[in-house]
Amino acid sequence: MDNNLSVAPLESEIKEDMSLKNHPPDMDKDKDTIMEQPSSPRHRKVVARWLPDEAQRPIIDEAPVFTPSLEEFEDTLAYIEKIRPLAEPFGICRIIPPSTWKPPCRLKEKSIWEHTKFPTRIQNVDLLQNREPMTKKPKSKKRKRRRNSRMSLSKRRSGSSPSESTSSPETEEKFGFNSGSDFTLEEFEKYALHFKDSYFEKKDSGGDIVKWTPSVDEIEGEYWRIVEQPTDEVEVYYGADLENGVLGSGFYKRAEKLTGSDMDQYTVSGWNLNNLPRLPGSVLSFEDCDISGVLVPWLYVGMCFSSFCWHVEDHHLYSLNYHHFGEPKVWYGVPGSNATALEKAMRKHLPDLFEEQPDLLHGLVTQFSPSILKDEGVQAYRVVQNSGEYVLTFPRAYHAGFNCGFNCAEAVNVAPVDWLTHGQNAVELYSKETRKTSLSHDKLLLGAAYEAVKALWELAASVGKENTTNLRWKSFCGKNGTLTNAIQARLQMEEGRIAALGRDSSSLMKMEKDFDSNCERECFSCFYDLHLSASGCKCSPDEYACLKHADDLCSCDEKDKSILLRYTMDELSSLVRALEGESDDLKKWASKVLGIEHNDEDQTKTSSVISEEKKLKEGSFDLNIDLELDYQEDLKEEVSTSGGELTASENLGVSVEPINLGFLIFGKLWCNKHAIFPKGFRSRVKFYNVLDPTRMSNYISEVLDAGLMGPLFRVTLEESPDESFFNVSAQQCWEMVLQRVKDTSTSLGLPTLSQFEGINGLQMFGFLSPSIVQAIEALDPNHRLVEYWNHKNQTSSDSKDHFISSNCSASLTKGKLFGVDLM
Numbered sequence: 001m002d003n004n005l006s007v008a009p010l011e012s013e014i015k016e017d018m019s020l021k022n023h024p025p026d027m028d029k030d031k032d033t034i035m036e037q038p039s040s041p042r043h044r045k046v047v048a049r050w051l052p053d054e055a056q057r058p059i060i061d062e063a064p065v066f067t068p069s070l071e072e073f074e075d076t077l078a079y080i081e082k083i084r085p086l087a088e089p090f091g092i093c094r095i096i097p098p099s100t101w102k103p104p105c106r107l108k109e110k111s112i113w114e115h116t117k118f119p120t121r122i123q124n125v126d127l128l129q130n131r132e133p134m135t136k137k138p139k140s141k142k143r144k145r146r147r148n149s150r151m152s153l154s155k156r157r158s159g160s161s162p163s164e165s166t167s168s169p170e171t172e173e174k175f176g177f178n179s180g181s182d183f184t185l186e187e188f189e190k191y192a193l194h195f196k197d198s199y200f201e202k203k204d205s206g207g208d209i210v211k212w213t214p215s216v217d218e219i220e221g222e223y224w225r226i227v228e229q230p231t232d233e234v235e236v237y238y239g240a241d242l243e244n245g246v247l248g249s250g251f252y253k254r255a256e257k258l259t260g261s262d263m264d265q266y267t268v269s270g271w272n273l274n275n276l277p278r279l280p281g282s283v284l285s286f287e288d289c290d291i292s293g294v295l296v297p298w299l300y301v302g303m304c305f306s307s308f309c310w311h312v313e314d315h316h317l318y319s320l321n322y323h324h325f326g327e328p329k330v331w332y333g334v335p336g337s338n339a340t341a342l343e344k345a346m347r348k349h350l351p352d353l354f355e356e357q358p359d360l361l362h363g364l365v366t367q368f369s370p371s372i373l374k375d376e377g378v379q380a381y382r383v384v385q386n387s388g389e390y391v392l393t394f395p396r397a398y399h400a401g402f403n404c405g406f407n408c409a410e411a412v413n414v415a416p417v418d419w420l421t422h423g424q425n426a427v428e429l430y431s432k433e434t435r436k437t438s439l440s441h442d443k444l445l446l447g448a449a450y451e452a453v454k455a456l457w458e459l460a461a462s463v464g465k466e467n468t469t470n471l472r473w474k475s476f477c478g479k480n481g482t483l484t485n486a487i488q489a490r491l492q493m494e495e496g497r498i499a500a501l502g503r504d505s506s507s508l509m510k511m512e513k514d515f516d517s518n519c520e521r522e523c524f525s526c527f528y529d530l531h532l533s534a535s536g537c538k539c540s541p542d543e544y545a546c547l548k549h550a551d552d553l554c555s556c557d558e559k560d561k562s563i564l565l566r567y568t569m570d571e572l573s574s575l576v577r578a579l580e581g582e583s584d585d586l587k588k589w590a591s592k593v594l595g596i597e598h599n600d601e602d603q604t605k606t607s608s609v610i611s612e613e614k615k616l617k618e619g620s621f622d623l624n625i626d627l628e629l630d631y632q633e634d635l636k637e638e639v640s641t642s643g644g645e646l647t648a649s650e651n652l653g654v655s656v657e658p659i660n661l662g663f664l665i666f667g668k669l670w671c672n673k674h675a676i677f678p679k680g681f682r683s684r685v686k687f688y689n690v691l692d693p694t695r696m697s698n699y700i701s702e703v704l705d706a707g708l709m710g711p712l713f714r715v716t717l718e719e720s721p722d723e724s725f726f727n728v729s730a731q732q733c734w735e736m737v738l739q740r741v742k743d744t745s746t747s748l749g750l751p752t753l754s755q756f757e758g759i760n761g762l763q764m765f766g767f768l769s770p771s772i773v774q775a776i777e778a779l780d781p782n783h784r785l786v787e788y789w790n791h792k793n794q795t796s797s798d799s800k801d802h803f804i805s806s807n808c809s810a811s812l813t814k815g816k817l818f819g820v821d822l823m
Contacts (some may be wrong), residue, residue, distance in 0.1 A: 048234050060381060061381055077270065090379075094383050107248075118299075121177050121240060125236060126227070126233055127230075128227050128307060131353075132352075134356065192302075192304065219404045238302055240308070246299070277413060281469070281472050296412070301408050302409070303405065304405045311361065313413060327403065330404065336397050342378050343361065415444070424489065440520075445487065452473045452474075501547065507563050528548070533565050537553055537556050654764065657683060657685070661776065670785065672787060681765075693744055699737070709728055730764075
């Protein structure tokens with residue numbers, strides 16, 4: 001281009017103060033500036049100059065551009081889903097909103113523009129690709145979660161950002177990312193204009209400065225010349241990764257008052273980045289914490305050449321970036337399918353840097369030419385984002401870029417349901433790389449499953465529930481549905497890892513519901529999130545391992561170790577079937593999710609219980625025990641139904657059928673003063689059906705081994721095995737059954753069993769039945785279960801006989817039954 005020609009400035013360009021013609025802005029009086037080194041860019045003249053003849057502009061294909069209609073623009077996630085098949089192969093795309101989309105920018109309020117300062121970083125553009133290795137490797141920093149409003153703003157760990165990023169504080173002393181001055185937007189605009197005018201300065205034949213504006217292509221060619229073939233130091237400022245507490249969002253939020261009848265469309269829209277992460281259909285909505293930069297947008301205030309280096313989003317999330325105002329941003333994207341190829345190419349061309357720092361790309365301080373990537377067979381695409389436009393990046397799509405001048409953008413992450421597969425791959429990769437996570441993937445996965453179950457249940461059971469949200473969740477379910485497959489894959493992963501451990505079934509225990517509610521639980525070895533499962537040991541009660549590293553936790557005997565499961569494999573299999581549409585399983589999971597029926601997690605007070613799907617080997621009665629079991633096959637039912645009404649007698653005769661006597665474990669927890677609890681004991685008894693209280697049905701009561709917790713009592717509706725109730729107390733176990741019957745009666749409009757204020761759990765198990773008691777006592781001829789036998793010996797024979805006979809007649813009575821200390 002002829003340097004003597006003058007190019008008219010862009011209409012949108014903001015005129016600079018004339019005093020900036022020859023000198024940088026005089027801001028020495030600012031407190032923030034005094035703290036900065038005198039040699040900082042803010043205090044020096046711009047010496048480097050544009051070399052147009054040596055331009056290195058990459059020649060690569062453009063990414064697709066989409067222009068949604070007003071109707072398409074109404075539903076953000078639906079539109080992303082619609083364009084995904086077309087755009088994802090490019091890794092990145094540009095979205096131009098309808099012409100009516102003109103959200104007001106709150107950053108232009110005088111109180112913010114002129115008076116609110118933000119921090120910057122100094123970037124040495126000439127060192128982004130061509131630099132010597134350093135001796136100190138940066139550490140990985142985990143992004144912390146803010147729990148509700150009680151904790152401060154969270155910090156993003158190295159290697160993560162929505163849409164664009166620079167470096168974490170650990171790497172700020174490397175590669176030109178030191179802390180810079182604090183600026184107001186007004187001050188930063190003046191400095192950015194001064195720098196750009198100076199750098200691209202032109203003079204006519206008479207030596208006079210010509211006012212002109214370089215094109216995007218010219219700026220791009222010069223940028224890559226600086227990166228690939230630098231001749232001078234080029235230092236710029238970047239206000240990157242600005243958290244919500246600094247300048248706030250560029251979008252107005254719902255709670256903020258705006259004038260004008262049409263302003264509400266901007267505060268409630270899904271395209272308002274404050275709303276996007278938690279939109280219905282984004283699984284990030286199931287994350288309770290306000291993770292800055294992921295669920296809370298970050299701002300980016302740029303100037304010419306300020307850069308965001310090659311990276312992928314944390315957990316391979318989608319990102320959406322909105323350009324609020326100013327000059328263009330140039331982006332480069334590589335599809336997720338080429339992510340490994342990009343990493344391989346960069347390792348090939350920057351071997352020394354990768355040798356020193358194998359996780360170099362996590363630092364976000366390394367730029368690399370798209371031209372070289374193209375030569376190496378990596379698919380790379382270009383996007384030029386103008387003011388008022390969006391850029392969308394897809395899962396595991398590497399992206400990078402730079403700014404053409406003063407501008408401001410905002411970015412946040414989002415996770416449509418199709419992301420779940422990518423997210424699972426991400427956490428497995430993080431585990432392999434011993435890299436900390438920022439999200440609990442399993443928590444999001446289960447949250448999505450719960451929401452889908454709720455939607456399926458409402459669609460199946462209710463009229464008028466065919467709303468957009470429910471229908472969207474339904475579309476992810478069914479056989480081979482996106483969500484169904486994600487749960488199925490996770491189930492298979494867990495099954496394989498549990499099987500690989502080869503542990504005895506007694507080591508499998510139910511995880512406490514609030515296991516990770518108040519603190520993040522992660523593997524001591526690889527930082528894998530432990531929301532779904534964990535392995536622990538008595539020797540280190542506060543330290544846990546994932547199932548892959550369970551054997552590495554300690555060298556203790558296996559009997560001291562346990563595996564905690566939030567859901568058993570049977571339960572997860574049932575969840576898969578529920579998502580596929582199986583009515584029985586859907587009903588079971590709807591009861592858990594909607595809270596309308598029994599939920600063992602909510603009612604169980606125990607800290608841990610054994611896996612329900614691990615079956616104990618059924619023993620048999622000792623044939624050498626000479627006893628006659630008092631088994632009454634036909635239970636006298638005092639139930640009648642009339643007109644949908646439920647009636648029951650105040651006294652319900654109970655006869656317990658023994659199935660398996662089991663065997664004794666000699667420990668303090670395996671008996672109390674009133675009963676002995678053999679491991680593997682099973683019995684059958686009739687009681688009101690928890691699903692249909694107008695019927696009497698058989699229940700199986702059994703005693704399992706909960707490891708350190710002692711016996712675990714389980715009661716199961718025989719005709720519907722998924723209806724199970726667990727507790728470390730036999731009494732509590734049957735109280736849960738009774739409460740469930742009452743709840744179901746109420747929900748069906750039947751008279752409640754309010755007359756039954758209590759139930760005797762020991763009687764319902766059969767532990768007060770004389771013949772069963774006699775058989776169990778015969779298993780302990782040496783009276784090793786001391787607590788039980790001491791109490792028995794202290795009680796007179798007459799009192800004992802009266803106690804048993806009076807309580808065998810009925811287990812349900814008005815008021816609190818038996819003033820004894822039941823387990």
